[in-house]
Structure formats: structure tokens, C-alpha cells
Amino acid sequence: MASANAPLRSRHGLTILPDLEAGAADAPEMLDASALAVSPGQAPARALDALAGRYGRQTARLVALEFEYPQYR
Structure with missing residues (x-):
């Protein structure tokens, strides 16, 4: 997920192709507001x-x- 659907190039030249755009209708909700608190x-x-x-x-x-x-059960 990225802020735009355009390819991104990392500092070392790796091209990253985002599959989802943040805020798009089909983008999953990754964090709810309670996670921040x-x-x-x-x-x-x-x-x-x-x-x-x-x-x-x-x-x-x-x-x-x-x-x-x-300790997680």
C-alpha cells in the first residue's frame, strides 16, 4: 500500500510496485483508531x-x- 499507485524506486534502486493506494475504496483498514492509543x-x-x-x-x-x-494464548 502506498500513497499513490505509481512505481517507487528505493534508495538502492529496487523498484516497488504498490498493489493498493491508501484511501482507495478497496484498500483494507490496517489500523483502527484504538491501535494508536x-x-x-x-x-x-x-x-x-x-x-x-x-x-x-x-x-x-x-x-x-x-x-x-x-505468554500469548
Whole structure:
């Protein structure tokens, strides 16, 4: 997702082709307003909860293991 649908060139020459434009009708809502009001200590659990809601609890648990965040259930 980018602010425009035009190709972007990185500092090292990689061309990035955005597939979605921010604000477009078909762009997914990535962050809700409550995500901005979370303390840093709560951010991992909130992010994993969002993953669980979108992709399922098992996927969130796998990500928690990869992040070495074992207290997530």
C-alpha cells in the first residue's frame, strides 16, 4: 500500500510496485483508531489479537512463537 499507485524506486534502486493506494475504496483498514492509543507494553498482544481476528487463533499463536512471545494464548 502506498500513497499513490505509481512505481517507487528505493534508495538502492529496487523498484516497488504498490498493489493498493491508501484511501482507495478497496484498500483494507490496517489500523483502527484504538491501535494508536495502546501503550508499548500492550502492543504485541493487541497486534496478535488483530492477527487472530483476521487469520485465526492458530496463525496468531505461530506468529507469537516466532516473535518469542510465549505468554500469548
